[in-house]
Structure formats: structure tokens, C-alpha cells
Amino acid sequence: MTPWLIASDRDREEGRPVTQRLYYADPACVEFEAAVVSCDTIEGRPVAVLDRTAFYPTSGGQSYDVGTLGDRQVLDVIELDDERIGHVVSEPLPPGTTVRGRIDWNRRFDHMQQHTGQHILSAAFDRLHGSRTVGFHLGAVVSTLDLDKILNADSINAAEAEANRIVWENRPIRIRIASADEAASMPLRKEPTRSGPLRLIEVEGFDLSACGGTHVAHAGQVGVIALRSWEKFRGGMRLEFVCGTRTLREFRVLRDAVAGSLRLLSVDPRELPSAIERAQGENKELRRTIRDQQARLAGHDAAAMVARAHQVGDTLVLIDAVDGWDQTGLKSLAAAAASRPGVVAALLSTTDPALVVIARAPDVGIDAAVVLKALLARFGGKGGGKAELAQGGGLAGLRAEMLAELRELIEPSLRRAP
Numbered sequence: 001m002t003p004w005l006i007a008s009d010r011d012r013e014e015g016r017p018v019t020q021r022l023y024y025a026d027p028a029c030v031e032f033e034a035a036v037v038s039c040d041t042i043e044g045r046p047v048a049v050l051d052r053t054a055f056y057p058t059s060g061g062q063s064y065d066v067g068t069l070g071d072r073q074v075l076d077v078i079e080l081d082d083e084r085i086g087h088v089v090s091e092p093l094p095p096g097t098t099v100r101g102r103i104d105w106n107r108r109f110d111h112m113q114q115h116t117g118q119h120i121l122s123a124a125f126d127r128l129h130g131s132r133t134v135g136f137h138l139g140a141v142v143s144t145l146d147l148d149k150i151l152n153a154d155s156i157n158a159a160e161a162e163a164n165r166i167v168w169e170n171r172p173i174r175i176r177i178a179s180a181d182e183a184a185s186m187p188l189r190k191e192p193t194r195s196g197p198l199r200l201i202e203v204e205g206f207d208l209s210a211c212g213g214t215h216v217a218h219a220g221q222v223g224v225i226a227l228r229s230w231e232k233f234r235g236g237m238r239l240e241f242v243c244g245t246r247t248l249r250e251f252r253v254l255r256d257a258v259a260g261s262l263r264l265l266s267v268d269p270r271e272l273p274s275a276i277e278r279a280q281g282e283n284k285e286l287r288r289t290i291r292d293q294q295a296r297l298a299g300h301d302a303a304a305m306v307a308r309a310h311q312v313g314d315t316l317v318l319i320d321a322v323d324g325w326d327q328t329g330l331k332s333l334a335a336a337a338a339s340r341p342g343v344v345a346a347l348l349s350t351t352d353p354a355l356v357v358i359a360r361a362p363d364v365g366i367d368a369a370v371v372l373k374a375l376l377a378r379f380g381g382k383g384g385g386k387a388e389l390a391q392g393g394g395l396a397g398l399r400a401e402m403l404a405e406l407r408e409l410i411e412p413s414l415r416r417a418p
């Protein structure tokens, strides 16, 4: 597609259907009348072609307009080829009839603000840093601009400030039509890639570029241009930016998020990052303390539990459900119990689904991984481990049945042992 190429008079004279693009000359046109030239089904959807339209089709990084044609909803607008614009409508329109079209102005104006902002931003980066725009996408929430150079934060901030200076000077933005020869002698920001008449967008005294999109008439209508974030991308930079009403929406989201955080942390906005860093450090410290305390408590509890364990052959067997331990704690507890010679410990949590840890002393002839595997086969869940220690989680069923199964898996082989 060549969005900035003007449909030639020759096509019209030769009778090829050509959609006159009303937005080329009048981007503020909201309502219009047009004749329905055709209405075909494309990919299962009715697509109407008109002799003229104010609906913008997706092209040049800018998204389509929505609105109505008569009592039909316009759901999408596509460039069928260089000359015809297709309107995807909710119900077919009879060819030969006249319809009244109306575009959704809020959506269009938003696109005009973002798109014009992009021109000004691209020109600012070009003029200040010799950095060319190599990509643009107007997104539903944020837009992206790709630059061909890597720039630091100061350079990026300087270009953002320069772009906003142009916005606040409220410079006129004009649409000019030029032949390829005329355009060749003009200071275009980007070389046009095709011959033929060109539609040029001029930001007075600042930028001139070929474009088929829709733009505001005065730079001030862009409101404000704000860079949201940036990152290195394909040897250059990808910037995320918002303009106009989107900037206000973005500000409100950030304001509420920051205000909520400040209330929780009782700090000044500028102190927020260091306050979060401090809280993270304290959190890490507390986790370490809890881990240490758990290990000491596990040693203490394990000693008491081993004292209650029963003897099977030469082995002390501890099979029990214990309360108030997470996976790590349960593991510490079982490992502490099995740190004494001649002990095997199989501990279940009282949670649902259940956790399980099986541990044994080096001198006990039980394979904890084999016991775990058999237990999981019956009660479900996941886990793994080695012969000395295995752990699992997600077991579903009655605790008493799990304990009985563990006894059945562990005790008979100990009885048979010499």
C-alpha cells in the first residue's frame, strides 16, 4: 500500500472504481454522504465500497476508524488495493443506494493526536540527534517509535522537550500536494519511495513529510507528548509514547498507583524507590531469620518426635501428620529426625492437598524415592528425590489412609531385615 499516493484521475476516467478519500483534504470530516459502489463478501464478512469516504483504513501505522453507514455498524476499514477502500459492515448494503456515513470522532481524534505527535517526535529526534525513525505503531493503549540510533536518557529527554515546545507553540499543520519533481527539491524528512503526486504534512518551520494519515490542524491539539519508556531495539531504540488524552489517562493511572504506594510506605514520592529497596532488604533479612529459627525448632521437635517413634526390627520408625510446617519446615523436621542413626521418618502435612517428606538415616535400608513414588501413584501429586530424602506435594485423600499406606510401604521390609 502507498498511503501517501493520491488516486490518479486516469483511473477515474477509465472507469475503475476509485474511493475518494475525504480525509486527505479534510481530516475533520465526521459526516458525509456517498454512493454504494459494491458490496461483496470477503472472508465471510460483507465489505462495502463507496465512491467517497471519510473512514480511514488501517495503513501507515495508524488504525482504522469505526462508526456507522446508515444503520449499519462499520467494524473495520481496509485498503482493498491502492484505489479502493473496503468498509466491513454489520449487514450488507445494497449497491446503487446512497448512505450517510458517520465516523466515531473520539477514536479518530485520539488517533490524530498520537499520529501528529509521532511526526513531531520523529522530527525532534532527527533534528537534535540525526536519529531516523524506522518504525511506528499506533497501539490501542500506547504507541511505539523505533529509532536507528542508541541514545542516552539526556538525549531522549531533550528530544521530548523539543517536541513539546513545538506543540505548545501551537504551530499550524498543513496538508500540501506536490508532484514528485516538486517534492525532490523539498526538505522532506524521509525520501519518498515512489513517484507520482505526494501528500505532504507540514508542521510549520519544523517538519515536512509524505504521509497519508490523519493529523490535527494545529500542534497544540496534540496536548502533550510523553515518553513512557524506552529500550535498546535492533541496534537502535524503541520508545513507547502517549499523546493528548492518553497522557492524562496515563497520568491518572500512575498517580493512583503512586498515591497508594505512598500511603502504605508513608514516604515522599522521590523516596519511593529507596523505600521499596529498604522494605525488600528487611523482607530478605526476616526470611533468613525465619529459616534459621525453623531449623532450630525442627531439631527440637524432631528430638521429641523420635522419642515417641516405635521400633520395627532394628529401626526407629516415625510416621506422622504434623501441623504448622510448610514444605521447607517439613523437610528440616524429617531431615533432623533422620540425622540420628537407625531412624526413618515419613511426615505428612495437615493441609489439603497434603505435603509429604520421607527421610532416612544412612544405615536404614529404605529407598525414600521408591516409597514416595508408590505413595504418589495412589494419592496423586508431584515430587521426587533420592534414596535418603524425597519430598512431594499435591496429595489428595484421607490423611489416615495416607499414613496407613506409608506404614505398609515402609515397615514390612524392616521386619524382614536381619
Ligand SMILES: [Zn+2]
Residues within 6 Å of the ligand: 115, 116, 119, 201, 211, 212, 213, 214, 215
Ligand atoms: Zn502522518
